[in-house]
Amino acid sequence: MQGPDLSVAAFLLLSALTLGGGGGVIFSGNIVYSALSLMVSFLGVAGLYVMLEADFVAGVQVLVYVGGVLVLTLFAVMLTHRIEDIKVSNRDVGKLPGLAAALAMFAGLIAALEVAPWKLPAEGVAHEAFASTQSIGNALLGRYVLPFEVASIVLLSVLVGAVVLSRKEVAEPRVSDDA
Amino acid sequence: MDHILTYMTFIPLAGMAVILCMPRGATKAIRLTALGFTIPPLLMAVWLFANFDRTTEAMQFMERAQWIPSFNIQYIMGVDGLSVTMILLTALLCPICILASWNIEKGVKGYFALFLLLDAGMTGVFCALDFFLFYIFWEVMLLPMYFLIGIWGGERREYAAIKFFLYTLAGSVLMMIAMLALYFYNEPHTFDMLVLMDNAGTYSRTFQTWTWLALFIGFAIKIPAFPFHTWLPDAHVEAPTAISVILAGVLLKMGTYGILRFCYPMLPLATQDMAFWALAALGTWNIVYGALCAMAQTDMKKLVAYSSISHMGYVMLGMATMTVQGINGAVLQMFNHGTITAMLFLLVGVVYDRAHHRRIDGFGGLASVMPVYTGIMVIAFFAAMGLPGLSAFISEVLVLLGAWQYSPALAIVAASAVVLTAGYMLWMLQRVWLGPVNEEYASMPDVNAREIVMLAPLAVIVIVLGVYPHAVLDLINTSLTAINNTVLSAVPPLASLPLDVLP
Amino acid sequence: MPEALGLQHFLLVGAALFCMGLYCVLTRRNAIGILMGVELVLNAANVNYIAFSRYGVGGVDGQVFSIFVIMLAAAEAAIGLAIVLGIYRRSGSIDVSQMTSLRG
């Protein structure tokens, strides 16, 4: 672990990366840029995970989100848009009410954050680092084995479901897109 | 026979699953399956009757398991004399009702599946000893009833079904409020009815009063007591015969069962305070009001429905008296009314099946056309009138005897209804069954074997209980005496007494 | 050892990220854009989980939960995008403001 100053600096940097990426996602008019900003944000989050001693999750984050979800998203973007009109298809509506709602929510969250009685370890108890990968493995095959198995079923059905949903139907008239 | 109550409750549910797997067209097989799945509970009920320990008021055949531990909800089943009587009635009426539904042609599969669900719900209600479980069964029962009336009913079935549903739902909501109140009042929170009863001494008078009122209105709708009764005639008129039988035979009893199971042992102080107006006076009013309304009806089923209102008034009056005779008479009356009204509805159903209407002035002289039918019918009618030697006499005499001790004035008013009852029953008897033969129905066939099979057991029970009422009285006496004593001996919890009376 | 960084800091980042995702979901008309917003929201939740796991008393549980969240996010993305494709094939557009067949 680095000294306090360094860790603060790292935190600030990663937060900026995360939130900046987020800002890019929401404000970019071009959906491809949005997708790329999303990637930046994900990477920032992964960095935060590392700072929080959750290196396994950080790895998963990079692999699944950056490698999987994002690529998927980009595929979808490509499949649903003619290349030439990519730019116009990422319009926003009702920015002001949305902003108001989001800010209201943010304020609410801040307020909750201030007053919530977080369940923290007692004063003076030192934080113990633990081998996160091993613990997660034990937890997944121990206490959480049932949700773990259920998750596998969920994934299987997602697999099947996605195939069924995106399967091209022969009789579909609009299928002849230049995807 | 461990877990007998669980079996009794869930065998019909299994039957429902089986029926759902059967092809839609196999109507005969579906009917037989439905019948087949109501017979084991009946046999188990007989076994229960034989093996029930009549000397203790403790719950018997208890089963207990954790269900939702985080809310301390348990699966508790058990019976005492009060509930075992009602279970007997349910188990008896269900096969009979399946037989009475033999002529249903529309949506046979759905009908019998729902019916078995209803059966499971009803049995569950009487077995459950966890308030939450009770509530679940209570609601489980409501839904099939709604569909059974709403789909297989008469002309205004949807109106009747919705009315039934809304009324009952309103009752359920109040009951749920009371349930939660009891749950949170107890520390640790619990739905265990035995614990709720044991802690009855700690509930303050105010708490008891409000909880009592919520529960009472919930149950009064089911009974149905006076201002909440109007769903009943409509539901009865529109419901198919078998459903009317279940409605009058079992569902109405749940109201009074609930009062005896919850209000009495859990809220004894409030019971003491409320019994006169909410039970005794209202019950007496029910008796007279129902009888007078019945007298003016032109539809046979409606007449029987109003007579139910009248007869259930005896139950309310009897339990309110808090005498041993009154409370025993009340529960005996619940059982007797279950069998007698079931007979009456079945009998009305028999002519309705043949003539497709139920207008009292639309018949005449059926006695000449259908002698066997008329013979059974006379038994049912005179039983409903409380003729000595038939079952209802015993219960009515016990109720009125108790009522006299409680308040002679109420007893006199209530007893005067025997004249009114004789009036409307005989009047209907005369117009439908006696007199010159109505040519239109001169060739109506007499009851067939199936109808005799469903009517004869009830007729036999009506006669046997008139001569040997202790078949039921022995079952209920110990438990009811205990419940009665709980109420009579209840004193306010110490905390609510004024400080100066404390040592 | 007093730490310079506390739970609150990370939660603050999470909250901000959450609100961005929320704003995205609220304002985008493009279905894919909305899905991206959802991903942001889920990430915000994950940040919280991991932060709780580090600073709170739950131990490894938070991390396990975040794994599940990631799993669900992946599943959601796959299905969501497949649906988007389906809708696109059916209506030629993925503008959510035109998808109102659920109107009561």
Added chain:
Amino acid sequence: MVDPHHAAEVAVHSSQLLRWIPFIPLLGAAVNFLLGTRIQSRAGRGGVAAVAIGSSLASFVLVVISFFSLLAFDEHSRLVIDTVAPWIHIGSLNVDIGFQFDPLSAVMTLVITGIGSLIHIYSYGYMDDEPAAWRFFALLNLFMFAMLTLVLGDSLLLMFVGWEGVGLCSWALIGFWHQDHVNTTAGNKAFIVNRIGDFGFVLGVFLLFWSLDSAGQATVVFRELPALVGGLDGMLLWGVPVVTLITLFLFVGATGKSAQIPLFVWLPDAMAGPTPVSALIHAATMVTAGVYMIGRLSFLFAMAPATLEVVAIIAAATAFFAATIGIAQNDIKKVLAYSTVSQLGYMFIAMGVGAWAAGIFHLVTHAFFKACLFLGSGSVIHAMHHEQDMRRMGGLRHYMPRTFWTFLIATVAIAGVPGTAGFFSKDEILWNAYLHSPALWFMGFLSAGITAFYMFRLVFMTFYGECRADEHTREHLHESSGWMTWPLVILAVGSLFAGFLGVPAALGGSNAFAHFLEPVVGHMEHSGHHSLALEYGLMAASVGIAGLGILLAWLIYVKKVFSAESLARIGGGWPHRVFLNKYYVDELYGATVLRGTMGLSTLFAWFDRTVVDGVVNGSAYVTRIGATLSGVFDFRVVDGLVNLTADAIHAFGGVVRRVQTGSLNTYLYVIVVVVAAVLFAGTWK
């Protein structure tokens, strides 16, 4: 559960035989109900009749055996009990299905089974063309069972079983020819009016039970009662001694069953039933149940002099008014019916003055001559092809001599001609009435004269003079078969000689009947001493007025010295109209009680459908529903609340469904706003 003190006095015998006295007729009824149609189609009417008559006779034989075994016991231990099974044991209420046989039950059962058997036999002749004979005989047997339960039951509750059971059989037998609404209406009237009486009866039982309960030990068992009722002395309810209230309630029951004012109206209508039924139920047995009940509870009534006054006054009034109505009736059975009401009044006079044994004695003699009269009239009606109007009869003594002679004997007996049964029993009552109050005696005395008059009017109109029947009927006039006439002969013999059971001391007899009953009903001593001369004088007076009545009837209806029409015009004709229309009591009840109840019922039904929730719903809603439903009566306001709820939910749904825009954005906004609000609310300090 016999009170030990009481048990020491009376040695209780027990016999399993007793239960079969009521059970055999029940068995007969069951056989005929369940298998009657089959028996009748195989063995004919004789088969079912054999079952019925056989079981009735078997029961009679058992009664006779029991009677003689009873006589063998010491005078004060004449009580046989037979407890069959436990019945109701709840709290302090302990009742068994049990029977008891003592001198009072013995007398009653002898009458019921003896005369009952004769009537069974008679019925076989009378119902010779009845296709549903099995039902008739089954019901007769069932009636026997119920009536025997009434008199043998060892508790008030079991007595009540019989009490209502006979009501049921009466209902079914009055409406036996149920295709005619007149008959079934009469049956319903009988049952419902009786129910009013029963209502009083049960209240009396309840009051007795709870009063005894508060006095120490509650019971409704007859043999335990005498020792316990002493505890009721001085007890008050509503400012009235409870004993008075109890006995008054019970007496209401008696007025219903025994057709006294004000509940007598059902009995004349009950004549719609077949004549053997009228004889058995509405003359000899069932209607005397009230008398029996008072006799059974004489110790209780003796404690309530106020009630006895009421009983005596009502009884005397009934005897007199019913007799006057009898003068004007033209239906042969109606005359007999009013005569029955009147004679029952005599019995109640006896009960009211505490002459229990005399009342029961009259019950017995009345059973003989009134059964004979009814059966005789049945014989006439049978011969006349169900013609009951005396104005179309006449001269029948030539066609049916045996019927005539037996009828005449019974008429002589009811008129109280010295030496006949009616003379002894009626004079016993009148003598006791005089001892109590001369006014009471005078009412009875007048009634005796009127009775003699209208009974002989009946005889003269029916059997003397020219036959006024039409040609066809006259051709077929014939004496009835032996099945019908032999019972008549036996009953006529009884009417002549039954009186010698209780010849009073004044006439050199020993009044064996009263002595036999005394251990049960006790004896009420009258203060003061009256001379024999007075007793003889009173006897002579009543014989005299009876003779006067007979003479008057003879002058009017045989000699035609005065025409009946001119008599009817006396006083502007209104007395005759009043008598003919039975003092308009039916009309009065119809206009008040019946109309009132029906009106109340209609009102309540209307109220139920229209008003119950009208206040809640408001008139606007009523109008709206009213427009959509067909008739005015479909206003159904009670339903309104429910419908209103449904409508409200629908309207609410109409608003709420706008929220369901289908736009995900809108949903989200709602969610966000709500969550934010919750957050703020939750964190607000």
